[in-house]
Structure formats: structure tokens, C-alpha cells
Amino acid sequence: MRSVRTLLFALGSVAILGMSLAGCGSTTPERAGLQTIDGGRQITVPVLWSDPSRAIGGVEPAVVKVGDGSATNFSIDLRDLEAKGAGAAWTAASASAAAVGALYSGRDPSDIDVSFTVSGPIDGPSAGALLTVAILAALRDVPLLPGMTMTGTISPDGTISTVGGVGLKLASAAEAGYTTVLLPPGNTELTVGGTGESISAVEAGRQLGLDVRHVATVAQAYEQLTGQSFIAVSEDPYVLPPAVLVAAEKTALDLVNEVTALSDQMSAKAPQRSVIESDLAAARGDLEADDPASAYARATTALFAVGRAITVDKYQELLRNQGLDAAKAILADDIVVALAAAESAIARGSDVSGLGMESALSTPTALAWSAYARAALRALLVAVPDVSDEEQLLAAVTVLSEQSLSVEYLQQDALDVVRSMPSRALPSEQQLADFLSGYTNFLVRGARANAQYITDVVLPSVPAASVGIDDVRSLAPIIGQLAQETATIDVATEGIREEIAQAASAITDFVTTTAFISATQGFGVDGFSMVTQAPTITDESAVRVAFDTSRQIVADSASLVSAQGLDAGYAVWSAEWGSSAFNELAREGRAGTGAVLAFNELWFDVINLQMIYASVGALLN
Numbered sequence: 001m002r003s004v005r006t007l008l009f010a011l012g013s014v015a016i017l018g019m020s021l022a023g024c025g026s027t028t029p030e031r032a033g034l035q036t037i038d039g040g041r042q043i044t045v046p047v048l049w050s051d052p053s054r055a056i057g058g059v060e061p062a063v064v065k066v067g068d069g070s071a072t073n074f075s076i077d078l079r080d081l082e083a084k085g086a087g088a089a090w091t092a093a094s095a096s097a098a099a100v101g102a103l104y105s106g107r108d109p110s111d112i113d114v115s116f117t118v119s120g121p122i123d124g125p126s127a128g129a130l131l132t133v134a135i136l137a138a139l140r141d142v143p144l145l146p147g148m149t150m151t152g153t154i155s156p157d158g159t160i161s162t163v164g165g166v167g168l169k170l171a172s173a174a175e176a177g178y179t180t181v182l183l184p185p186g187n188t189e190l191t192v193g194g195t196g197e198s199i200s201a202v203e204a205g206r207q208l209g210l211d212v213r214h215v216a217t218v219a220q221a222y223e224q225l226t227g228q229s230f231i232a233v234s235e236d237p238y239v240l241p242p243a244v245l246v247a248a249e250k251t252a253l254d255l256v257n258e259v260t261a262l263s264d265q266m267s268a269k270a271p272q273r274s275v276i277e278s279d280l281a282a283a284r285g286d287l288e289a290d291d292p293a294s295a296y297a298r299a300t301t302a303l304f305a306v307g308r309a310i311t312v313d314k315y316q317e318l319l320r321n322q323g324l325d326a327a328k329a330i331l332a333d334d335i336v337v338a339l340a341a342a343e344s345a346i347a348r349g350s351d352v353s354g355l356g357m358e359s360a361l362s363t364p365t366a367l368a369w370s371a372y373a374r375a376a377l378r379a380l381l382v383a384v385p386d387v388s389d390e391e392q393l394l395a396a397v398t399v400l401s402e403q404s405l406s407v408e409y410l411q412q413d414a415l416d417v418v419r420s421m422p423s424r425a426l427p428s429e430q431q432l433a434d435f436l437s438g439y440t441n442f443l444v445r446g447a448r449a450n451a452q453y454i455t456d457v458v459l460p461s462v463p464a465a466s467v468g469i470d471d472v473r474s475l476a477p478i479i480g481q482l483a484q485e486t487a488t489i490d491v492a493t494e495g496i497r498e499e500i501a502q503a504a505s506a507i508t509d510f511v512t513t514t515a516f517i518s519a520t521q522g523f524g525v526d527g528f529s530m531v532t533q534a535p536t537i538t539d540e541s542a543v544r545v546a547f548d549t550s551r552q553i554v555a556d557s558a559s560l561v562s563a564q565g566l567d568a569g570y571a572v573w574s575a576e577w578g579s580s581a582f583n584e585l586a587r588e589g590r591a592g593t594g595a596v597l598a599f600n601e602l603w604f605d606v607i608n609l610q611m612i613y614a615s616v617g618a619l620l621n
Contacts, residue, residue, distance in 0.1 A: 033143055033146075034137070034138065034141070034144070039067060040113070040138075041065070041066055041138040041141055042063055042066070042138065043134045043143070044061050044062070044063050045061070045062050045064060045130050045144065046059045046062075046149040047059065047060045047062045047118075047131075048126070048127075048149055048151045049126075049165075049169070049172075050169050050172070051165070052164065052165050057169050058176075059173065059176045061118070062117070062127065062131065063117035063118075064114070064116055064131060064135055065114070065138070066112065066113065066114055066135055066138040067113045090118075091449050091452065091453070092125060092450045092452065092453035093125040093127050093154070094116045094127075094131055094449070095448070095449030095450065096125075096128055096154055096446050096449070096450060097127075097132040098131075098135060098442065098445075099510060099514075100132050100154050100156065100158055100218065101132045101136050102442055103158075103610040103611075104136060104158055104219075104610060105135075105139050105614075106614050107139065107614060107617065107618075108435060108614060109438040109441070109614075110434070110435075110437075114135060116131070126165075129152035129153065129215075129218060129221055130151070130152070131154075132154050132158075132218050132221075133150075133218060133221050133225050136218070136230075137222070137225070142226050143226070145227050147177075147179040147180055148178065148179070148181075148225055149173055149180075149181055149182070150224075150225065151163050151169050151184075152182070152183065152221075153184075155514065155546075156510065156511050156514045156603045156606065157550050157554075157603050157605075158219065158606065159216060159218075159549045159553065160185070160216060161186065161546065162184050162542060163187065166183065166187050166190055167190045167191075167204060169181070170204055170205055170208055170210060174208040174209055174210050178210065179210065179211060180212075180213065180224075181205060181212050182212075182213050182214070182221055182224055183215075184214065184215070185215075185549070186541075186546075187201055188200060190204050216549045217549060217553060219231065231560065233556045233559055233560060234559040234560060234562065234563040235559075236562070236563070237555065237558075237559055238555070238558035238561070238562040240569055240572055240573060241422050241569060243421070243569075244421055244422075244569035244570075244573060245292075246420070247420035248292050248296070248417055248577075249292040251413040252283075252287065252293075252295040252296040252577075253287060254413075255299040255300070255303065255409060255413065256298075259280060259303045263276055263277070263280065263302070265306075265310050266306060266309045266313075267313050272308075272309060275305065276302045276305050276309075279299070279302040279305075280299070280302050282294075282298050283302070286298060292577075293573070293580040294580040296413075296577040296580075297577045297578070297580040297581035297584060297597060300410065300581070300597065301581065301585065301593060303405055303409060303410075304401070304402055304405060307404070307405045308398050308401050311398070311400065311401040312394055312398065315327055315331070315397045316394070319393070324387075324390065328384055328385070331384055331387075331396060335400055338377055338400060338403060338404040338407070339374065339377040339378065341404070341407050341408065342374040342377060342403070342407045343370075345369075345411050346367055346370045346371065346374065347501070349366070349370070349415050349500075350367070350501045355423065355426075356422075356423020356424050356425055356426065357423050357424045357427075357432070357612075357615060357619065358421050358567045358569075358612055359423045359570075360423070360426060360432055361432075361615060362418045362569075362570040362571065362612070364503035364506075365504075365571070365604050365605070365607065366411075366414035366415050366417075366418045367411070367501070367504035368504055368507055368508045368511075369407065369410050369414060370406070370407050371504040371508040372403075372478075372508050372512065373404075373406050373407050373411075374481075375478050375481035375485065375508070376403050376478050379477035379478045379481045380396055380399055380400060380403075382477060383396065383477065417570050417573050420569065421570060422569075423566075423567055424620070426619075427620070430493075431618075432496060432499075433493050433495065433499040434493050435615065435618050435619060436500065436503045437494070437499055437502075439506070439507075439611060440503045440505075441506075443506040443510040444486045444487075444489060444506045444509065444510070447482070447483070447506070447510040447513045447514075448483065448486075448487075450510070451479050451483050451513050454476070454513060454516055455476070478512075479512065479516070482508060482509040485509075486505050486509045489502045489505070489506070507607055511604055511607065540591060543591070547598055547602075550599065550602040551575065551598075551602060553606055554572065554602055554606060554609065555575075557610065560609075564616045566612055566613075568612065570608065571608040571612075572605075574601040574604070575601055575602055577601070578598040578600060578601030578602055579601075581593075582597065
């Protein structure tokens, strides 16, 4: 399932990492200006850094240059960063900023070229949001206001997440002469060193002579840092068209019925039987109340629980009757079958013959169900020979069950909704292929930088004793599989079916790695698999803020798309049922499970909508 696909909440044991290490050099408020150099535009921005272990912080100038890319490739030049000792975390932040900035620019990514320069070694992902704003400002030829800086990580949907070392960063900003600092919404309180007492970030800033403001999205940060409106959101909210609503209602009804039939195969003693029956009863009630989104969310939750119960029961019997080695052999065979189903689903789904533009542009996001399943199953197949006991085998079995059900049920549901969207006619398949190729290339570049950061910084912080098929460190092989798949993608444009499939892999790779990083900074939920062990939120307030913000971004983006005469049906339906999962399950003490489902949908939905919005200029004009 996409709870594993995004890896978003598998990081409770990682906690919040040190956001940045030592930097050198200095900058002043006046240097954060806009210049035209060599046919491009560049902005020097003041990056705040801190090293809590040494109780020091500072301000590092970083230069962001944006120019016109080649006709076939978005490029992100990180060579200067690497040459001057910028670490994996800062490189990842730069690549993610470039990708999110390109997404939010509303432009064809093939026309964008981004490079970064720093004056010395610096590390940490907390500059991501500032760099994203800098890219957007340079693309729009808009200077940043003097005296302002910010800190915050950037997520795939443009939300800004919590960082560490804020007290040191505020002090550094004040000492360097800045007057205003923007912070993520999760950084409202600071802990006073030595006393353990809390003080609001606004009050701490006031004592330092700073105006501290909180911004939740890249759009809000842009408006604060430039003094200009980011984009005028349509006052008319997007409403699902009748055709999409009919398709969505059918998928909800069918899924409730299918899961109900599956539940009859469960053992009467299945551990979660009562919860499953309760979810199915609630889903049927939601259908009667004309609430298909809540019904689909409930049915999805029940689907994975039912699948786990049936599959675990099967393998427990195999273990009793045939032993571990025989069960491992059968498991490997079952994985091969499931892997073939995922690959077949991608091949079939990549055929967009007869589809309109919005449907075709939504297909790669919908296919992410199978794109992630393919990578997870490939990683699982490699891991099976090392399974040494019953506990590890059953953990592997739950992953198999999760991915198989995603492909068998949810993948087709997603494509059914995509194909129901009222869409404009495609100008040509070749133009669509060229457009998707540009997105694929920059998302892959960002994902590679993220993966390096995860390998170098995140995973080494996980205790070796926690290693297992169903824990945090075991996610590394899945990220590795995604990297292997996207590494073979040719930057040149191929046929439309190939570009659809490649875009699905690239989007999955980028969201998976970026989500992994963002979760470590902003909030945590324990639990790799939603069905193996119900996830437990470690910072529910941060999750709620991030959820509300992401949901609003989807709504605003859908309104913008609709104002251009285009449809946003798949993304909005996806966001609706994912959001229902969080709202419904949170009321029952299962907020972790609901959050996994919600963010899985919301982050992919934003990318989908940004691509559709950018298509206006790239494909229709």
C-alpha cells in the first residue's frame, strides 16, 4: 500500500535530526538581492545554520542562479556545493528545493536550469524552504525584501516543516542585522538552555529585536519574503464533476463489497476481526449517508487488515506443516507472482490511448500504487533468503499482502477514476511525452540527492539492533530499488507509454525520498507498515498542522486548475478519501493509521495538480 510507498511515517525511532552543522562565511541583509548574470538571474539568500552540540550558529550566503534549460532536460547543478564541502543534507535540500520550485513555477521544467553556490562547507536540510522561494523569485524576476531570512524544510507539496536549533538561528540572525525571521508552524516554542523552560518563538525573537513570523507553505513564505502575491486563488471551490463522482461512488461501493467477501475467508479467531467488522459496518453507513470518500477510506483500512489476517493464517499453517524453509520457498514464489502483477498493471495503465489531457497527466500519479509495489516486492524478494525465523517470515508476509492488495484493488480503482475525468483533447502524444520527460528528469535528480542524504545521514542514526524486515532500516533496499529503476531512464524523450511509466517511477521515487526526510524533521509516527502494527503518532499537533495545510494546498491548486478550464477530478477524489481516513480514524484513537493514508494521497495529489496547471502554458498555448 502507499503507506509503505511514501515511507512517510516510518521514522519514529529516528526522531528529529540535527538540522545543520557548521557553516562559514557571513552575509548581510543587503546581499539578499536579485542580479542578472550571463543571461540568467541569481539571488543571494542568507541561510541560517546551527550546531547545537557546540552551541553555535551563523548565517551562510547561498547563491541560487536560474537560467533557461536545454530543450530536452531540466538540470540541477550541484557541483559547486560538492566542491566546497556542502554535505549530503544540504545537497538534498538544494535538489528538493529545485524540484518543488519547478513544480510551483507553473512552467515547463524543460525550460529551467538551476545552480547553487556556497562560500564554504555547510550541511542541513533546513534551508530547503528558503531556497525554494529563491528559485521562484528568480524565475519571476522578483527581488527579496532586505532584512529578512527564514528556516524550514520543504515537503513535496510545498509545506514547510519543523527544524532544530531555532534559538541559535534567531540569535545569529539578530547578530547579523536581520530584522525578520520566518519559521515553520511547528516551531512555536523554544526550550531555554539549562533550565528546560519553554518560551514562545515570537517572544524569543522580540527579546532579540526580531519580528518572528510563522509560515506554513512556500506560497506564504514567498509573499512574506517578496512582498508580492504568489498567485490569486480562485474564489470558486472546485466541485467534482458528475462523471468523476459516479466513478468514485462505484469504486467505494465495489470495494466495500469486495472486502466484505474477503472477510468471510478470515479465521473466526482473527485478532482484528471485531475492528474489521466495525470498519465495514461504518463504511456501509457512509454509503447510505452519501459519503463515498469516508466509505472508501474505511474499506481501504479494512482491506489491509483482512489481507494480513488471511495471509498470516496461511503462512502460519505452512510453518506448522512444512517448516521454515518450505514456507520461504512458497513466499518467494508468491512474491514473483505479485511482482508480475505489478509490472503488468504498469504496462496496461501506461496505455493512455483515447484519454484526454487531464486524464493522461493524472495517470502517472495513479500508477504510483504499482510503481511502489514493484520496488517493494523486488526488495522483499532479495531479503527472503536471509529470513531466519518465524517472526521475520510473518513480517515479510505482511509486506507481500500489502503490496499485492494495492495492485489488485486500489490500482484499478485509481485508474477507473482517472479515466472518468472530463478532459481536453491532447494536442499530440509527442507533446505530452516531451512534457512528461521534463518532469521525470528533474524529479529523478532530486530523488537521487535525497537518497544520498538518507544513506549518509538518516539510516546511520538508526540503532543496528532495530534491523529487520519491518523496521526503518529495511526501507533502504526499497529506496535502492527505486533508484535503480529511475537510474536507467534516458533523459531524451521516448514514446508516450514509456514516458507515462517513467513518470510514475520518478514521482514515486521523489515523493518517497522527500517524505522520508521531511518526516524526520517535522514529526514522527512509529510503524513501517500500517497493518503490521498500528502506527503511533509521536507529535499529533504537528501532524494535524501539516495535514490541514496539505489539504488546503490541494483545494487551492484544484481551484486554480479549474479556473483554467481543466479538471482536477482524480487528485481531489484522492485527497477527499485520504482526508476522510485521517478525520474518521483520529476520532477513534487511530490517528496514525489515518495520517498514513491521508499523506500518502495528499502529497502525490499536489504534484498531479501542479503538472496539470503547468500544462496550460506548455501544451495549450
